[in-house]
Every structure is written in structure tokens, then in C-alpha cells.
Amino acid sequence: MNLAAPDLAASAACWNCQAPVRGEHFCPACGKVQPLPPRTDYFSLLGLPPRLALDSADLEQRFLQLSWKLHPDNFVCASEFEQNISLERSARLNDAYRTLRDPVRRVEYVLALAGMRKEGQTKQQAPPELLEEVFELNEALDELRAARRTGGDARASADLRARLEGAQKHFEEKLREVDEQLAAAAREWDALLVAQGDAAAQRRIMERMNEILNRRSYVRNLLANVQSELAEA
Amino acid sequence: MGKTVGIDLGTTYSLIAYMDPETRRPKCLPGPYGEALCPSVVSVDPDGSILVGEPARRRLLTQPERTIYSVKRLMGRGVEDVQEELRLFPFRIDPDSQHVIRVRLGERVFTPAEVSSFILRELKSWAAEFFGEEATRAVITVPAYFNDAQRQATKDAGRLAGLEVLRLVNEPTAAALAYGLHEQQRGLVAVYDFGGGTFDISILQLVSTSEGDIYRVLSTSGDTHLGGDDMDNLLLDMAREDIRQEFRLDLDALPETLQELRKALIRAKHELSAADAATVKLPLPDGGFYVRVVTRHEFEERIRPILLRTMGPVKQALADAGLKPEQMDEVVLVGGSTRIPLVRRMVEEYFGRRPHCELNPDEVVALGAAVQADILEGGVKNMLLLDVTPLSLGIETMGGVVAKIILRNSPIPASAQELYTTGVDNQTGIDIHVLQGERELARDCRSLARFQLRVPPLPAGMARVEVKFMIDANGILQVSARDLHTGEQRSVEVQPSYGLAQEEIERMLEESIAFAEQDFAQRQLIEARNEAESILHHTAKSLAREEAAELTAEERARTDQAVAGLREAMAGTDYKLIRARIDELNQATMRLAELLMNRALEVSLRGKRLEEV
Numbered sequence: 070m071n072l073a074a075p076d077l078a079a080s081a082a083c084w085n086c087q088a089p090v091r092g093e094h095f096c097p098a099c100g101k102v103q104p105l106p107p108r109t110d111y112f113s114l115l116g117l118p119p120r121l122a123l124d125s126a127d128l129e130q131r132f133l134q135l136s137w138k139l140h141p142d143n144f145v146c147a148s149e150f151e152q153n154i155s156l157e158r159s160a161r162l163n164d165a166y167r168t169l170r171d172p173v174r175r176v177e178y179v180l181a182l183a184g185m186r187k188e189g190q191t192k193q194q195a196p197p198e199l200l201e202e203v204f205e206l207n208e209a210l211d212e213l214r215a216a217r218r219t220g221g222d223a224r225a226s227a228d229l230r231a232r233l234e235g236a237q238k239h240f241e242e243k244l245r246e247v248d249e250q251l252a253a254a255a256r257e258w259d260a261l262l263v264a265q266g267d268a269a270a271q272r273r274i275m276e277r278m279n280e281i282l283n284r285r286s287y288v289r290n291l292l293a294n295v296q297s298e299l300a301e302a
Numbered sequence: 303m304g305k306t307v308g309i310d311l312g313t314t315y316s317l318i319a320y321m322d323p324e325t326r327r328p329k330c331l332p333g334p335y336g337e338a339l340c341p342s343v344v345s346v347d348p349d350g351s352i353l354v355g356e357p358a359r360r361r362l363l364t365q366p367e368r369t370i371y372s373v374k375r376l377m378g379r380g381v382e383d384v385q386e387e388l389r390l391f392p393f394r395i396d397p398d399s400q401h402v403i404r405v406r407l408g409e410r411v412f413t414p415a416e417v418s419s420f421i422l423r424e425l426k427s428w429a430a431e432f433f434g435e436e437a438t439r440a441v442i443t444v445p446a447y448f449n450d451a452q453r454q455a456t457k458d459a460g461r462l463a464g465l466e467v468l469r470l471v472n473e474p475t476a477a478a479l480a481y482g483l484h485e486q487q488r489g490l491v492a493v494y495d496f497g498g499g500t501f502d503i504s505i506l507q508l509v510s511t512s513e514g515d516i517y518r519v520l521s522t523s524g525d526t527h528l529g530g531d532d533m534d535n536l537l538l539d540m541a542r543e544d545i546r547q548e549f550r551l552d553l554d555a556l557p558e559t560l561q562e563l564r565k566a567l568i569r570a571k572h573e574l575s576a577a578d579a580a581t582v583k584l585p586l587p588d589g590g591f592y593v594r595v596v597t598r599h600e601f602e603e604r605i606r607p608i609l610l611r612t613m614g615p616v617k618q619a620l621a622d623a624g625l626k627p628e629q630m631d632e633v634v635l636v637g638g639s640t641r642i643p644l645v646r647r648m649v650e651e652y653f654g655r656r657p658h659c660e661l662n663p664d665e666v667v668a669l670g671a672a673v674q675a676d677i678l679e680g681g682v683k684n685m686l687l688l689d690v691t692p693l694s695l696g697i698e699t700m701g702g703v704v705a706k707i708i709l710r711n712s713p714i715p716a717s718a719q720e721l722y723t724t725g726v727d728n729q730t731g732i733d734i735h736v737l738q739g740e741r742e743l744a745r746d747c748r749s750l751a752r753f754q755l756r757v758p759p760l761p762a763g764m765a766r767v768e769v770k771f772m773i774d775a776n777g778i779l780q781v782s783a784r785d786l787h788t789g790e791q792r793s794v795e796v797q798p799s800y801g802l803a804q805e806e807i808e809r810m811l812e813e814s815i816a817f818a819e820q821d822f823a824q825r826q827l828i829e830a831r832n833e834a835e836s837i838l839h840h841t842a843k844s845l846a847r848e849e850a851a852e853l854t855a856e857e858r859a860r861t862d863q864a865v866a867g868l869r870e871a872m873a874g875t876d877y878k879l880i881r882a883r884i885d886e887l888n889q890a891t892m893r894l895a896e897l898l899m900n901r902a903l904e905v906s907l908r909g910k911r912l913e914e915v
Binding site for chain 1: 773
């Protein structure tokens with residue numbers, strides 16, 4: 070799959086006036102809304118190049134403008150056929166906006182398009198440098214839970230709270246770090262697409278992004294656990 | 303082609319509104335009593351005729367077993383969902399109820415959608431009266447936090463009432479539309495909608511673009527079982543306990559007195575929004591007299607836990623939108639329960655700003671529905687509403703775990719595709735269970751539907767079917783499937799877990815058409831009887847006057863005969879016959895009327911000089 074060029078659907082004829090259409094939302098000749106070609110990707114739907122760097126204000130503008138035109142509200146008096154197309158297109162538009170506005174989901178989506186990752190995948194991979202810290206933290210948590218069961222120990226509890234807060238801070242830093250790595254990889258990917266880099270190079274970066282995403286899931290999960298422990302403590 | 307209207311189908315009251323073409327402002331329509339509020343109460347007569355609104359509400363006291371209120375609480379729910387309600391509401395659930403509740407009213411049994419359709423029909427008749435033309439299309443509002451089954455039931459009710467439901471709109475969103483049109487608001491708006499039976503909170507962003515204004519919902523949350531009803535029940539529990547202690551009387555065995563008490567308590571609740579204390583007085587059947595003073599302080603302390611329950615969803619909605627309370631530019635109050643001063647204080651404190659309540663909180667949702675109806679008809683062109691789904695949609699996977707495929711607060715319409723294949727050779731069906739909710743396990747979420755995908759017998763893993771789940775602009779789920787080998791579309795027969803099957807709706811639709819005729823006849827009969835009553839009264843009075851002595855014996859006999867004839871017709875149910883006999887009586891009393899008229903003229907002319915006449 071060549072992601073350097075938008076994956077526009079093969080040309081077809083307008084259902085109403087038979088004029089040629091190439092994946093446009095509306096027929097350029099008669100203005101009728103056109104069925105969504107299967108597998109239209111989110112980038113081309115919004116008229117964007119498949120880049121990971123994305124201006125969020127521009128994305129929002131495009132989303133709102135297309136919403137004006139495609140929303141089912143505009144087709145209440147149209148034929149059922151057109152109503153269905155509008156439903157289909159605006160649902161896809163909403164899905165696209167929801168996915169692309171989030172930098173992490175954007176990467177996940179590009180990897181899913183390339184068949185490198187299943188959408189919604191939540192595989193976790195522990196960053197090796199965190200393993201020891203996580204191990205110690207879990208032990209401390211177990212001790213504290215045991216202490217809590219046998220009757221409260223105020224000092225141990227204050228101790229743990231401080232520890233959890235320290236861990237929370239550290240994992241937050243780690244998450245920022247992983248996000249930066251992801252952003253750097255994303256920039257590399259975009260540069261490679263502009264330079265029309267070879268398939269092997271594309272694949273290497275995608276593998277790296279995939280691995281960063283797995284680490285990110287792990288760190289995020291860790292952070293969520295610490296936060297819920299803190300809420301309980 | 304009929305009128306298009308906006309309808310707020312509320313727990314306690316329902317309203318109908320339209321866009322005034324002159325002023326370009328939405329307006330509520332008045333009912334026969336001049337009030338815009340139609341009590342959401344339905345009563346069924348022994349002869350099968352159906353009363354809705356004020357007359358039905360009066361029956362709550364005299365015929366509670368034939369009358370139902372707050373039916374919205376039962377929409378789209380199963381029997382096991384409403385056990386708590388049954389403790390406090392005099393609903394009689396039919397023992398045959400399965401996936402849809404059936405309520406017994408007198409001799410007959412109805413689904414909540416049917417009961418709601420009677421309310422919609424009543425509102426439709428208001429519109430017909432007002433416009434001189436039928437209302438055929440409507441936008442109907444639902445609580446933002448309504449799930450798929452509750453929305454579907456509302457849509458079914460519309461259909462059963464003979465309305466094309468153009469769109470279901472979330473109540474807080476509708477309120478924002480009405481306010482936006484009224485106040486030209488911009489920025490971030492929180493809508494706190496606390497009604498008779500439901501609570502909703504929605505966070506909206508109002509954006510101006512070159513095309514017009516976009517009302518974009520960022521997040522929504524709520525509780526479909528939290529409202530003024532709960533406060534009434536709390537007060538009812540209190541008073542019932544008082545009466546048990548003081549009079550050794552158990553009101554559970556006295557449904558009529560219980561309803562009377564309920565009415566008195568609701569009156570007290572309303573009074574407490576303005577006064578510091580209210581007195582509840584109730585004569586008891588054993589001759590006792592219950593008197594109870596409720597101070598505002600006591601009332602507030604009692605309802606505080608209910609009000610605090612609204613804050614959970616408020617925080618959730620803000621967190622989902624990634625916003626803090628102080629970031630809101632405006633806060634809007636909607637729903638009758640926001641008249642309570644403590645509610646206003648709480649909301650003001652939390653958001654740190656004085657909430658808007660310029661528009662009547664009872665009417666604002668219906669007004670917004672009328673605005674949306676006008677937008678859909680192409681009247682208002684520079685407004686667009688972008689709403690979200692309140693609950694995550696998921697499918698059950700291995701071990702009863704739910705895989706979420708559309709997350710809550712996703713803009714709608716929204717869709718998700720899932721790829722399915724077979725696990726064993728020659729498997730011909732794949733079972734799919736769709737759920738709604740935020741919990742991890744299927745048993746903790748709301749079951750929406752189950753269905754089986756038919757696949758051709760193939761070696762395991764060979765069949766490939768793509769199932770598409772679509773939440774439409776009404777927030778209602780549609781499912782379709784496509785065989786990826788052949789590319790052909792497969793039909794999916796979805797059996798809703800808590801809804802009516804298509805054929806049940808068709809059957810009810812047929813019945814409802816028969817009903818509509820009966821309803822019409824019933825209305826005609828009541829009107830004809832009323833008119834007959836008044837003309838008989840008038841005739842009797844006239845005959846008693848001295849002028850009547852001037853009638854000939856023949857004239858007198860004819861009048862008496864016509865009176866007897868009319869009385870006879872009134873005992874029957876043929877409204878046409880009553881009308882005919884009214885005409886006969888009018889004919890027969892023409893001379894009498896003349897005599898009276900002459901005398902009236904004489905009296906008024908007496909003392910005046912001839913040339914003045």
C-alpha cells in the first residue's frame with residue numbers, strides 16, 4: 070500500500086446524472102450526495118494528506134464544514150437513498166474526526182491501515198527500565214493492604230501515600246517521555262513519506278511506532294492503577 | 303401536507319410547540335383549558351374510551367386503578383427494572399409482561415409506548431384545533447441519557463400516534479437551541495435539566511461559522527430515574543409514616559386517600575419554592591384529620607440527598623469534556639425541579655455563576671423541539687445541532703466481557719465495523735449480543751439485542767462477515783452485515799431485548815387506527831352531551847317564565863316532546879342523534895325564544911320616546 074498518495078476510490082458514475090465522480094462527497098455536476106466508496110480512509114474523507122502531523126484547528130474547521138453539508142438534518146426531505154448516504158457519510162466523518170484529533174489514536178489508525186495493528190488493540194509491553202520499580206511498588210502495596218486488613222497503621226499509610234505520589238509523578242514523566250518518542254517517530258514517518266522513502270524504511274518506523282504504543286499502554290495502565298490506589302488510600 | 307411540531311413528552315407534563323412564521327420564534331400551543339401543560343396522565347373508561355391530561359388527572363383520585371401517570375418511567379424497560387417503582391407507584395403490571403412491560407388499566411392492557419401514544423394523540427388534537435389542520439410530523443424530545451430501548455419506545459409511541467417522527471432530540475440540547483435563539487449565546491454552556499422523572503446534564507460548545515451557528519454537544523450524562531417524583535415519594539413516605547403512627551391507619555389499603563395525600567404533598571412542595579413553610583391537610587376516611595407543617599428547612603434537608611445525586615453525572619460530564627466548572631460561559635436551568643431554591647443555590651455555587659432561567663423551565667424543551675423541527679423542514683438554515691451518544695456501545699466477547707466499539711460521547715451518527723468468522727467447521731451461525739453501558743461485564747450492561755448471523759457452511763475461520771453497527775442521529779442502533787467473500791448484504795433480524803418487535807408495532811398501529819375513530823366519536827359524544835345539557839337547562843328556565851304562558855297548547859306539547867326526545871338521545875352514545883334532537887328542540891322553542899326576545903326589547907325600550915327607536 071502506497072500511503073504517500075491519498076487512496077482515492079476508483080472513478081465511478083454519479084447515481085443521478087452519470088457524470089464521473091472520484092470519491093467526492095457531492096457530484097461535481099449535479100450536486101447530489103454520493104455513496105461512500107468502501108474503504109475510504111479517514112484522511113481522504115477529510116481531504117487531508119495522510120500525515121501524522123496535523124493542525125488541529127484546521128482539522129476542526131474541515132470537520133465542522135463537512136458536518137454542515139453531510140449531516141442527516143439536511144436530508145430529512147430527501148429520498149431514503151440519499152438519507153442513507155448522508156447517514157453513512159456523516160457517521161464516517163464523525164468517526165474520522167474522533168480518531169484523527171487524538172495524536173495517539175492517529176498513529177494507531179495509520180498502523181491499522183497498513184495492517185500493522187488491529188484497531189482498538191491494547192497490547193502492553195513493559196519498558197525494561199521500569200520493571201524493578203514496578204516490582205518494588207507492588208510489594209509495598211501488598212504489605213500495606215495486609216496492614217489495612219489487620220487494623221490500620223497510620224504511619225505506614227502516610228508512608229505509602231507519599232510513595233504512591235512519588236510513583237505517580239514518575240509515571241507521569243514516563244508517559245510524557247513515551248509521548249515524545251511517539252511524536253519523534255511520527256515526524257520521521259512524515260518526512261519519509263514526503264521523501265517517498267522505500268517500503269522497508271516505512272516498515273521499520275511503523276514497527277517502532279507499534280512498540281512505542283505498546284509501552285505507552287503499559288505506562289498508562291500503571292498510572293491509572295496508582296491513581297485508583299491513591300483515591301482509596 | 304400537515305403541520306410539523308415539536309413535542310416535549312415529559313414525565314409529569316407534555317407540551318406541543320411550533321415555530322411562529324410571523325415572529326420566527328417558537329411558541330407553545332394552548333390546550334382546551336388554555337394551558338400549555340398537558341398532564342402526562344391517561345385514564346381508561348369502562349366503555350374503552352381514553353381520557354388524557356386534566357380530565358385524566360382528576361380521575362387519579364376517583365379511579366386510580368384505571369389511571370396512569372409518569373408512564374415515561376416505564377418506557378423501554380423490563381419488569382425486573384421497575385420493582386422499585388412498583389413500591390411507590392400504583393402501576394399494575396400485567397403478569398404476562400415479558401420483554402416489554404404491560405400495564406393494566408381497568409379491563410385492558412397497554413404497553414408504555416401505547417400509553418404515551420395516547421398523550422401524543424391528545425397533543426395532536428390540540429394542534430388540529432389550533433391550526434385547523436393535522437400535525438403529521440414531529441420532533442420529539444427524550445432525556446439525553448435515554449438508552450436505545452427507551453428511544454425506540456418513544457419513536458414507536460410517535461408512530462402509534464400517527465406521527466412521522468423526524469427526529470428524537472435530547473432534552474438539554476433542545477433547551478440549548480431555544481436559549482441560543484433567544485439569547486444569542488456563545489461559548490461553553492452547561493445545561494442542567496432536572497425534571498419530574500429524569501436528570502440530564504449536557505456540556506455544549508456554541509460555535510459560529512461562516513455557514514451559521516453550530517450547537518455541538520461535547521458530553522452528556524444523567525440518570526433516567528432521578529427527578530421531582532423521587533422527592534414526592536420521599537414526602538409520601540414521611541406522611542405515610544406520620545399517619546401510621548398517629549392514626550394507626552395503613553394508606554396502602556386506601557389508594558384513593560394515598561393519591562389525595564400525594565396531591566397535597568406536591569402542592570406543598572410547589573409552595574415551598576416561594577414560602578418558608580407549607581401546611582399539608584388531609585381528611586382521613588375514618589374521620590381523622592392529618593395536619594402537617596413542612597418548613598423549607600426540613601424540606602431541603604430531606605431532599606438534599608436526591609439533589610446531591612445530580613452532582614455525580616455533572617462531574618462525569620465535565621470530566622468527559624475535559625473541562626472544569628469555572629470554564630463554563632453560561633449555565634442554563636431546565637425542568638420544573640430547578641424551581642426549587644436549593645437546586646439553584648447548589649448549581650450556582652458549583653459553577654460559580656448565576657444560572658440562566660429567563661425562559662420558562664417547563665416550556666423551554668418544547669420550544670427547542672419546535673426550533674429543531676423548523677431546522678429539519680428547512681425553515682431555519684443557519685443552525686446545526688451535533689449531538690453525542692450518552693452510552694458506550696459494546697458487544698459481548700469470550701467470558702462475558704464487553705468489547706466497546708463506540709465510546710460514550712461520540713458524535714452521532716457514529717458507526718463501527720466488526721469482522722466475524724467461525725470457530726468450527728461447517729458452523730452456520732454466529733451469535734452476537736449487543737449491549738450498552740460503561741461496565742466491563744455483559745451482565746452489568748444493558749442488553750440491547752441478540753441476533754444470529756447466518757453463514758454458509760465452510761471450514762473453520764473461512765467465513766468472513768463484516769457487521770456494521772450504526773447509531774443514527776436519533777441515538778438508535780441499526781445493524782447490517784456484509785459477506786466479505788461474496789460482497790452481498792445480509793439481512794440481520796434483530797430481536798430487541800426490551801422493545802417491541804416490528805410485527806407487534808404493526809398490530810398496535812392497526813388497533814390504534816380503530817382507536818382513533820373511537821376517540822373521535824368519544825370526543826364528539828362528550829361535546830354533544832355538554833351542549834344538550836346546556837340547552838335543556840336554558841329551556842327549563844325559559845319555560846318557567848311568565849311569557850311561556852303565551853305558548854299555544856300545541857307549541858307547548860311540541861316543546862315537551864322535543865325535551866323528552868333529547869333526554870332519551872343523551873342516555874345513548876350516538877352523538878349524531880343527540881345533535882339531531884338538539885336541532886329539533888331549537889326548532890320547537892323558536893316561538894318561545896321570540897316571546898322572550900320581544901319582552902326583553904319591550905323592557906329595554908320602556909321609558910324611551912318613540913322617535914328614539
